[in-house]
Amino acid sequence: MLVGDRPQLPVTPAIEDPPIAHVMPDLNPGSSTTPSATGCAEKSTQPLHIQHIWIVTGPAGCGKSTVGKALQQELGVPFLEGDDYHPQLNKEKMGRGTPLTDEDRWDWLVVLRKAAIDALAPSSERNSPAGVVVACSALKQKYRDVMRVAAYGSPSVQIHFIYLRLDEDVLMERVRARQQHYMKSGMVRSQLATLEEPKDEWDVITINVQGSAEEVQQRVHDAVTAKLAEYV
Numbered sequence: 001m002l003v004g005d006r007p008q009l010p011v012t013p014a015i016e017d018p019p020i021a022h023v024m025p026d027l028n029p030g031s032s033t034t035p036s037a038t039g040c041a042e043k044s045t046q047p048l049h050i051q052h053i054w055i056v057t058g059p060a061g062c063g064k065s066t067v068g069k070a071l072q073q074e075l076g077v078p079f080l081e082g083d084d085y086h087p088q089l090n091k092e093k094m095g096r097g098t099p100l101t102d103e104d105r106w107d108w109l110v111v112l113r114k115a116a117i118d119a120l121a122p123s124s125e126r127n128s129p130a131g132v133v134v135a136c137s138a139l140k141q142k143y144r145d146v147m148r149v150a151a152y153g154s155p156s157v158q159i160h161f162i163y164l165r166l167d168e169d170v171l172m173e174r175v176r177a178r179q180q181h182y183m184k185s186g187m188v189r190s191q192l193a194t195l196e197e198p199k200d201e202w203d204v205i206t207i208n209v210q211g212s213a214e215e216v217q218q219r220v221h222d223a224v225t226a227k228l229a230e231y232v
């Protein structure tokens, strides 16, 4: 299987990560429903209680936090701001204008993934929100693969990336205008150099985020609504 391809169940994790795999909750014990090859739940007498992890991705300034918070309101689920999970050293490094390395990002991604899993309510809590929204740049495919592990082995958990696409000049404008953030506009170029735009990754929804916040939110709403309709 190529990385980024839709996994066929049963899934053998492509990334070895025993500690997380062992603590992953069985979110739907006893369900007779299994996901189909298209990832949509097949109808059965006992509906599968799907829990969706929505990861809002893209380079600094594309609108991850803005879109993520709006989506949180709309879906009524928890929101995790990826920046809050960086160790202080990473924030200081970025604040000095030095891009992070793969090594710097690794622990951050693993911690954020665990937080996303923890934020999903157990399946016994039927009235609890069915999911979580996470803002995380996830610039490279291998970073998205780290996050994908959150859904491996749990058929009731579905992961979706919402990639916010924006040209460099508008990214620059937005980061320059943003106040009191460690990430300055000088980092935009390195973010774009690091970025591997998702192509042919089955679980990625790409949204053009030119335009006002309201226009963008409407596009995100339409895309998420269409995606959720696949699970009805």
Ligand SMILES: Nc1ncnc2c1ncn2[C@@H]1O[C@H](COP(=O)(O)OP(=O)(O)O)[C@@H](O)[C@H]1O
Binding pocket: 058, 059, 060, 061, 062, 063, 064, 065, 066, 067, 135, 174, 175, 177, 178, 179, 209, 210, 211, 212, 213, 214, 216
């Ligand atoms: N559609 C938009 N139009 C104009 N400004 C926006 C839009 N979306 C977000 N912003 C602003 O751009 C800046 C970067 O947005 P933010 O959500 O912090 O991006 P990220 O979390 O991806 O770095 C913020 O000041 C935000 O208010």
Ligand SMILES: O=C(O)[C@H](O)[C@@H](O)[C@H](O)[C@H](O)COP(=O)(O)O
Binding pocket: 058, 059, 060, 061, 064, 082, 083, 094, 099, 100, 105, 137, 138, 139, 183, 191
């Ligand atoms: O709001 C922002 O400006 C971004 O979210 C920013 O903080 C950054 O994208 C990552 O959190 C850093 O990690 P990466 O270098 O992996 O993007």
